[in-house]
Amino acid sequence: MKAIVKAVLLAALLAGGAGAQVAPPPRVDHHMHIFSPEGSRVLNLICKALGPGGCPPQRSNAPATGEDVVEALDAAGIGRGVLLSGGYFxxxxxxxxxxIDVAKGxxxxxxxxxxxxxxxxxxLIPFISVAPSAASALDEIHYWGRKGGAAGLKLHLGSARFDFRDPVQTARLAALFKAAADEHLAIVIHMQTRRKDYGAQDAAIFLREVYPFARGVPVQIAHAAGGGGVDEGELAALGxxxxxxxxxxxxxxxxxxDLAMVPDLFANEGKxxxxxxxxxxxxxxxxxxxxxxxxxxSDYVLGLDLKAYFANARAALALSDADWRALAGNVAPYVKSATCKSSASKP
Ligand SMILES: [Zn+2]
Known part of the structure; x- marks a missing residue:
C-alpha cells in the first residue's frame, strides 16, 4: 500500500515538471464525506424539508463507497482521507x-x-457521528469506544440547530466531549450555529464550557470555525x-x-x-x-475532483509557496496514530 502511495505521489510530482514550482498535493484530506444508500435517502429528505437553497445543488447527495474516495485521492496524489459519518442526519x-429510528439509523x-x-x-480514517440531541448519542460514542475501529467523533452544530447561548445545550455538548475523550476519540466539530450573530461570543463559550472536557484529544474546528466560504461571524470566532x-x-x-471549503466555497462547480x-x-x-x-x-462528496479543488484552494489563498507547502504537509495527530483492524479489512 505504502509503495503505491509513494508511486502516485512521485508520478504527481513528475507530471508537474520542475519540482520547485509544483504546489504539492496535501498529504491528507482531513474532511471528506460518503453516504450509504440509506444515509443518502435521509439526506435527501432533509434537503426536501429545508426547501429551495437548503442544500447546495452542486453537492452530490448520492451514495458512495470507500473505493470512490480512494480513487479520488489517487487521482490527486493525496495519501490519506478522513471520512466523516453522516450518522447525525x-x-x-x-x-x-x-x-425515523434515530438510534438504529x-x-x-x-x-x-x-x-x-x-x-x-x-x-481512510473513519469518524463516527451523533446528533447531539439524540437520546442514544452517549451510548453510540461508548459503543464505538468499546468496539474500536473509529478514530474520532464528528459533530455538526448547525445541522442540529444548536445554540451555545443555551446553557442546557452547552452542558449536553460538554458531556459528548467528555464521552469522546473517555473513549480516546478525536473530535471534528462544525461549530458554526445558525444564529445571525454567531461569532466571538460563541467561541468564548465553547472554549470555557466545552473544550476543557476534551482533555487533550485533538479537536478539529471544521471550516475554520465557519461553514464554508469566509464571513464576519467566522472571522470573529476564529479571532x-x-x-x-x-x-x-x-x-x-x-x-x-480545517480549511474545508475555505476561503471560497468550491463544491463541484458551486463557488x-x-x-x-x-x-x-x-x-x-x-x-x-x-x-x-x-x-x-475538501468536504469531498461523490464527484468532487480533488486536484481541481486543491488547485482552487491554493489560488484562493494568497499564501506563499512555502506557506502552502507547510499546509499541505500538515497531518493531524489522530491520523498519525491511526491504526486499522486487519480482521475487518475485507471489502
Ligand atoms: Zn463536511
Whole structure:
C-alpha cells in the first residue's frame, strides 16, 4: 500500500515538471464525506424539508463507497482521507416528524463508515457521528469506544440547530466531549450555529464550557470555525480562538482548524467568491494562530475532483509557496496514530 502511495505521489510530482514550482498535493484530506444508500435517502429528505437553497445543488447527495474516495485521492496524489459519518442526519430536527429510528439509523451509518474505512486500511480514517440531541448519542460514542475501529467523533452544530447561548445545550455538548475523550476519540466539530450573530461570543463559550472536557484529544474546528466560504461571524470566532491560543498556548495545544471549503466555497462547480478583504483577514488570523494548526480538507462528496479543488484552494489563498507547502504537509495527530483492524479489512 505504502509503495503505491509513494508511486502516485512521485508520478504527481513528475507530471508537474520542475519540482520547485509544483504546489504539492496535501498529504491528507482531513474532511471528506460518503453516504450509504440509506444515509443518502435521509439526506435527501432533509434537503426536501429545508426547501429551495437548503442544500447546495452542486453537492452530490448520492451514495458512495470507500473505493470512490480512494480513487479520488489517487487521482490527486493525496495519501490519506478522513471520512466523516453522516450518522447525525438521522437525528436532524428537519425530519423529527418522519418516524425515523434515530438510534438504529445512526448506528448503521456509523458502521458503514467504519467498514468502508477498514476495507481500505491505512488510507481512510473513519469518524463516527451523533446528533447531539439524540437520546442514544452517549451510548453510540461508548459503543464505538468499546468496539474500536473509529478514530474520532464528528459533530455538526448547525445541522442540529444548536445554540451555545443555551446553557442546557452547552452542558449536553460538554458531556459528548467528555464521552469522546473517555473513549480516546478525536473530535471534528462544525461549530458554526445558525444564529445571525454567531461569532466571538460563541467561541468564548465553547472554549470555557466545552473544550476543557476534551482533555487533550485533538479537536478539529471544521471550516475554520465557519461553514464554508469566509464571513464576519467566522472571522470573529476564529479571532477569539487566536486570542485564546496567544493567552494559553499549552492549554489550547490540541486545537486544530480545517480549511474545508475555505476561503471560497468550491463544491463541484458551486463557488461563493470571498472578498479580498475577508481572505486577507483570514490569512492574518491564520498566521497569528500558526499554520501548523491548519489542516487541508475538501468536504469531498461523490464527484468532487480533488486536484481541481486543491488547485482552487491554493489560488484562493494568497499564501506563499512555502506557506502552502507547510499546509499541505500538515497531518493531524489522530491520523498519525491511526491504526486499522486487519480482521475487518475485507471489502
Ligand atoms: Zn463536511
Amino acid at each position: 438521522f437525528g436532524s430536527p428537519e425530519i423529527a416528524d418522519q418516524a 445512526m448506528r448503521a451509518e456509523n458502521a458503514f463508515i467504519v467498514a468502508e474505512a477498514a476495507a481500505h486500511c491505512g488510507r 477569539a480562538f487566536a486570542d485564546a491560543i496567544a493567552r494559553d498556548p499549552r492549554g489550547t495545544k490540541s486545537l486544530y482548524f 461563493i467568491p470571498a472578498t479580498p478583504a475577508h481572505v486577507a483577514a483570514l490569512e492574518a488570523i491564520m498566521h497569528r494562530i500558526g499554520l501548523n494548526r491548519f489542516l487541508l480538507g
